[in-house]
Amino acid sequence: MMKLYKMALWSFFLFLSLDTKANWITWHSKDNLVIKFQTQDSGVIAIQAATFIPNADRMSLIALLNDTQNASNWLKNVSKVEKIISPNSAEDIVYTELAAPWPVTDRVMLTHSCHKKINESKSKIIIRSVGEAKLNKFIEKDINAILVTPVEGFWLLEDKQNGLHIQHEIYANPQGKIPRWLSNKTALKGVRHTFNNLAHFLLKPQYSKSFKLEMSNCIGFE
Incomplete structure (x- = not known):
């Protein structure tokens, strides 16, 4: 079975608002990695990252995402990733713990992902937070x-x-009293660190083996 997106990633992005705004600001452009951001009405930024990784493919990325035990080694600011349940072979509900620098309170995320087929060589992993009505099923109140x-x-x-071309767009509101400038700066640096790690990890032998790509039409996600 497909075990999609055993990570957090923190990985964000309001579809309606981001699709209608074109004011992306380039924050980083070096070594085949471009990172842009866009400030939302909340003051929290959405982040867009794009890269090309030679000799990698979608199967290697999915294999890496499935390796939740190794997630904290390449995902910046992530201390734990755990798959809670898979509604079907193309979907996962994932719990992620984010380690914040002192004195900021740690954060957690509960996300639902779906792997959508676009064509024979292209696909999209859609991510969204689990609605509050379902939170109590998966997260303890205290x-x-x-x-x-x-x-x-x-x-x-x-x-x-x-190779593999990757575009990642994400929006995640950290909530709480953390200053927006601090959360935005931390998010940008985290994405840069994560993508630099990604280029290294995808070429490791354990992720180069064939991995079945489970996909669906992801009705209801878009």
Whole structure:
């Protein structure tokens, strides 16, 4: 079975608002990685990252995302990722713990992902936060952390002849009293660190093996 997106990633992005705004500001452009941001009405930024990784493919990325035990080694500011349930072979509900620097309170995320087929070489992992009506099924009420919500985003993956093109867009409201400038700066640095790690981890032998791509039409996600 597909075990999608065993991570957090923190990984964010309000579809309606982001699709209608074009004012993306480039924050980083180096070594085949471009990161942009866009300030939302909440003051929290949405983040867009794009890269091309030679000799990688979608199967290697999915294999990496499935390796939840290793998630904290490449996902910046993530201390734990756990799959809660898989509604079907193309969907996962995932719990993520985010480690915040002192004295900021730690955060948690509960996200629902779906892997959508676009064509034979291109697909999209859609991510959104689990609605409050369902939270009590998966998270204890007295958990000593702040819930990050809403979370909206996606990974757009395309296999090319000599590698993998990745576009990631994400929005996640950290809630709480953390200053917006601090949460935004931390998020941008986290994405840069994560993508630099991604380029390294995808080429490890354990992620280069064939991995079945489970996809669906993801009705209701878009």
